[in-house]
Amino acid sequence: CKYIFLISLYIIILSEQLSGSTSHGNSLPISPDDGEHADIYKLRIRVRGNLEWAPPRPQIIFNIHPAPNNNIKAKGIVLRAHPYLTALCFLLPVPASDYIKRLRYCEYLGRYFCQCCHENSQAVVPGRVLRKWDFSKYYVSNFARDLLSKISGDPLFNLNDINSELYKKNKSLETVRVLRMQLFHMKNLFKTCRLAKDLLDKFDSLPGHLTEDFHLFSLNDLTAVRNGELGSRMKELLKLGTMHVASCVLCQAKGFVCEFCGNDKDIIFPFHLSKCQRCEG
Numbered sequence: 404c405k406y407i408f409l410i411s412l413y414i415i416i417l418s419e420q421l422s423g424s425t426s427h428g429n430s431l432p433i434s435p436d437d438g439e440h441a442d443i444y445k446l447r448i449r450v451r452g453n454l455e456w457a458p459p460r461p462q463i464i465f466n467i468h469p470a471p472n473n474n475i476k477a478k479g480i481v482l483r484a485h486p487y488l489t490a491l492c493f494l495l496p497v498p499a500s501d502y503i504k505r506l507r508y509c510e511y512l513g514r515y516f517c518q519c520c521h522e523n524s525q526a527v528v529p530g531r532v533l534r535k536w537d538f539s540k541y542y543v544s545n546f547a548r549d550l551l552s553k554i555s556g557d558p559l560f561n562l563n564d565i566n567s568e569l570y571k572k573n574k575s576l577e578t579v580r581v582l583r584m585q586l587f588h589m590k591n592l593f594k595t596c597r598l599a600k601d602l603l604d605k606f607d608s609l610p611g612h613l614t615e616d617f618h619l620f621s622l623n624d625l626t627a628v629r630n631g632e633l634g635s636r637m638k639e640l641l642k643l644g645t646m647h648v649a650s651c652v653l654c655q656a657k658g659f660v661c662e663f664c665g666n667d668k669d670i671i672f673p674f675h676l677s678k679c680q681r682c683e684g
Contacts, residue, residue, distance in 0.1 A: 459512055459514070459546055461550050463529070463554070463559055464511060464512070464513075464529065464530055465529065465530055465533055465534075465560075465565050466530050466534070467528075467530045467531055467534055467535070468510065468512075468513030468530075469513075471508040471513075505517075505518055507521035507523065507542065507544070508542070509521060509542070509543050509544035509546075509547050510528050510541035510542055510543055511526070511528050511529075511530075511541075511543045511544070511547035511550075511551065512543075512544060512546070512547050514544075516544045516545075516546075520544055520545055520546065521542075521543075521544040521545060522545055523542055524542070524543055524544075524545060524548040525540035525541060525542055525543065526540055526541065526543045526547065526548050526551045526552075527539075527540055527541075527551070527622065527626070528541050528543070528551075529551070529560065529622055532622070532625055533560060533562070533565050533566050533569070534566060536569060536572070536573055536576075536629075538626065538629055551622070554621075554622070555621065555622045555623050556610075556621050556622075556623050557621050558610070558612040558616075558619040558620060558621045558624070559619075559621065559622075560619070560620045560621070560622070560625070561618050561619055561620075562576075562618050562619075562620055563617070563618035564618070575628055575629070575631065575634060576628055578634055579628050579633055579634050579637065580617060580618070581676060582634065582637040582638065582641060583613060583614065583616075583617050583637070584617055584674075584676060585641055585674040585676060586606070586609075586613075586614045586637060586640060586641060586644070586674070587614055587615065587616075587617065587674075588672065588673035588674040589641070589644045589648075589672075589674045590603070590606050590614050590615075591673075592648070592654060592657060592672065592673075592674070593606070593644070593647075593654075595657065596651060596653050596654050596657075597653070598647075598651055598653055598654075599647060599651070599654070602643060602644060602647055605640060605643065606640065609636065609637070609640070610624070613633075613637075641674075644674075648672065655670055657672075658670035658671060658672050659671050659672070661679075
């Protein structure tokens with residue numbers, strides 16, 4: 404009987420909110436991802452949710468949310484702004500303390516969810532990696548879990564813009580940054596060498612952004628930096644490239660002689676960062 408009552412209450416709340424969302428002018432609630440058949444809605448206003456509730460958006464969050472206060476009173480204060488509603492679904496069954504205390508906090512979105520929408524899944528939170536180099540797994544909602552899994556391989560994080568200080572605090576990250584600069588210049592050289600086709604194929608074994616940009620990372624990339632895997636792969640690739648340049652007549656012809664010492668036995672290239680630096684102006 405108890406569960407029948409809750410289901411009935413949910414249906415009532417749902418029907419009231421849906422009717423409320425279409426009672427404002429000529430508006431129409433739709434899915435946030437539904438754009439394929441926009442002509443069906445013609446000139447009616449497209450509303451995401453209604454005035455009281457809207458589902459969370461797929462968003463990339465770079466910051467860390469303040470630590471939640473999980474006592475019942477604190478949860479009640481948070482939910483007062485959105486009575487009877489949790490972040491993803493319409494239903495907080497009844498405004499009773501025994502249900503409020505069961506709500507679960509999502510460390511990624513910084514909001515509370517019911518037990519159906521938050522199954523205590525754990526995931527690495529990008530904001531904690533970018534701010535504190537913290538790869539611990541935290542409890543996240545099902546929505547956040549699926550989103551983080553989907554974007555884990557996408558190069559979405561420009562570390563130079565988000566938190567450039569992390570390079571100074573983490574030696575392995577700074578090492579990877581320098582390796583990326585070297586591989587970037589080396590790859591540009593090999594694009595002009597007809598004898599380096601096989602080597603370019605090996606460069607393509609890495610995600611393209613790692614050899615074409617200095618600061619873009621995916622969540623998987625950052626994890627590989629922490630594990631030491633990415634640095635090792637890059638060092639091996641740099642070693643192979645250096646061996647090719649040293650033995651390739653075409654590549655040697657594209658090198659430079661130092662204008663100060665004039666030593667034509669020591670040909671320098673843009674990827675020789677320990678010997679020379681390229682003007683960034």
